[in-house]
Amino acid sequence: MKEKNSVSKSKWKRLFRKKWFFPALYLGISALLLTAVLWYQSGTNEPEQAEEDKGIFDSLGFNSDEEATPVAEQDEVVKAPVAEDAEATVVTKFYDHKADSEAQENALVLYDNKYYQSTGVDYAAADGEAFDVLAALSGTVTEVKEDALHGNVVQIEHKNGVATYYASLEDVKVEAGQEVKQGDVLATAGQSLFAKDKATHLHFEVLNGDTPVNPESFFNQPVSKLQEAKTETEAVQEETADTAGQNEQTETEAPAEENADAEATPTDESGDKEETPDRSDEEKSPEQDEQPEDEATSSSSSAQT
CATH class of the missing domain: 2.70.70.10 (Glucose Permease (Domain IIA))
Structure with missing residues (x-):
């Protein structure tokens, strides 16, 4: 038993005497420590990174809380009703x-x-x-x-x-x-x-x-x-309908003005304007304008006599 212990101790002593042993030991321990630190930091930073990413997406107008839209519900592109390789x-x-x-x-x-x-x-x-x-x-x-x-x-x-x-x-x-x-x-x-x-x-x-x-x-x-x-088509149609309504209203009002002008200044067939009748002529009694035929005849006879 003592011989085995002495052999193992001598092996360790020979190993310790190697020049590369301690540098290798230090590097191995450093690597383990560095791995442990990185693993710990990655575990604690994930929620913060997730919140940071969420803030970036929200600032760009994306709502990360919304459910993803299935492909079938996205806006389709209109295709021809025949296959591309069809003749x-x-x-x-x-x-x-x-x-x-x-x-x-x-x-x-x-x-x-x-x-x-x-x-x-x-x-x-x-x-x-x-x-x-x-x-x-x-x-x-x-x-x-x-x-x-x-x-x-x-x-x-x-x-x-x-x-x-x-x-x-x-x-x-x-x-x-x-x-x-x-x-x-x-x-x-x-x-x-x-x-x-x-x-x-x-x-x-x-x-x-x-x-x-x-x-x-x-x-x-x-x-x-x-x-x-x-x-766009509906907007154009609505605008066209409004324009047509305005034109129709204008055309309806125009003849009324023309009729008023025509009544105020009648024209004869030659196109010359007739003068507006005097107020005295308009107020003449029909009895004054039209004399009975018998009365007119007697007046004529008296004049000849």
Whole structure:
């Protein structure tokens, strides 16, 4: 037993005599102390850092207490109703009253020997083949029907009073009341009596309230742009209505003034103004102006005698 103790002591003595032993020991102890201090500080500073970060976000207008908005509820971007890799292109454009005559001519639809202004856009493939029709926005299907002129029709309601309308469909895959996501397949392109010259095609409309708007103007734009456009349109319509009301009031008052002037200074057929009658002439008695025919005759006879 004594021999074992003496051996272990001699090992420690030899170890202590090494030049690197004590520096290594000091470094190891320092590292342990430094690690302990850093760990302690990180644990106590986390709440303070969190409060500091919260103050920064609040100063920037972010409410950190609000729940995160799900991706599905964020403002969507309006997409075309056909896949990006589809060969379908726009063959009939939206009729824009501000467009040039050539563009307006290309936005007319011939039916029953009459031309009608297109309230949407028509898609068709160059080879005449059918293609998938996709939901341009997420929403609720409000109508699925078969129309005599426009073929199978699907209408979807979205937020802020926006709706999308799909016509000339085949193999409809949705039903009224169904929730759809952007990009879901609604049907395939088909045919309609109203645009039978286009064969297989899709007629697509975007409705801002009850008003059709040019879909191509809002592709790749957030839905909020439609709401802004609606607000601007309503403001213009209100201003136009006010202006029309003022003009109508002015036109109503103008004839009254003209009539008053006409009564004050009547004109003859030649355009020359007649003088205003004297007050004495106006007050003449009808008995003075008109004499009986018999009395006038007797007066004439007396004069001759």
